[in-house]
Amino acid sequence: DAGVIQSPRHEVTEMGQEVTLRCKPISGHNSLFWYRQTMMRGLELLIYFNNNVPIDDSGMPEDRFSAKMPNASFSTLKIQPSEPRDSAVYFCASSSLRLAGGPSSYEQYFGPGTRLTVT
């Protein structure tokens, strides 16, 4: 089975440019998470979706960040305009979760990440 797929793997852009990161979750998983990882702050949850609906976006740092999940097999994280402090590795993770009743699985499976450098 293919794992979580992210593209691009590396992105170098200039300050002010728009950046779009892409993610394809594991087939059959109904939750998708976007994280940002830096040396200073570690792994931070930005936003997550359940059944393509955004559930919690409290981690999105600013209005410059937006995320969409138009269908169960694709999500994007967009930064517009980008700034040097956005430089980080961005991870997408997916899991299979039931929100209503019964035990829930919290195990998440991560993609390889996108290393973003904003100059």
Added chain:
Amino acid sequence: TQLLEQSPQFLSIQEGENLTVYCNSSSVFSSLQWYRQEPGEGPVLLVTVVTGGEVKKLKRLTFQFGDARKDSSLHITAAQPGDTGLYLCAGGPSSSNTGKLIFGQGTTLQVKP
């Protein structure tokens, strides 16, 4: 706000030594996972523990969930250079059912040959 504190933050040891990494919280978790992350890659799930007092073994790695489900430990026996990486614990909050995981800040392990 639920937090997971990992200790130590950094660990550098010689091949063959044993080590233990701790993950502590004042909150109860419904489950706890351990991940390992190697440079340039995403975290990879190692194990999930769900029952207080549960012990799971994965080759030379032993994972334990505290009786009160507030803490966990990871013990590595006879560490090898291939064990080098960032170890992250992550808890599923018992107070909500959102799917969100609370991650510790990680323990960076270096095993020297």
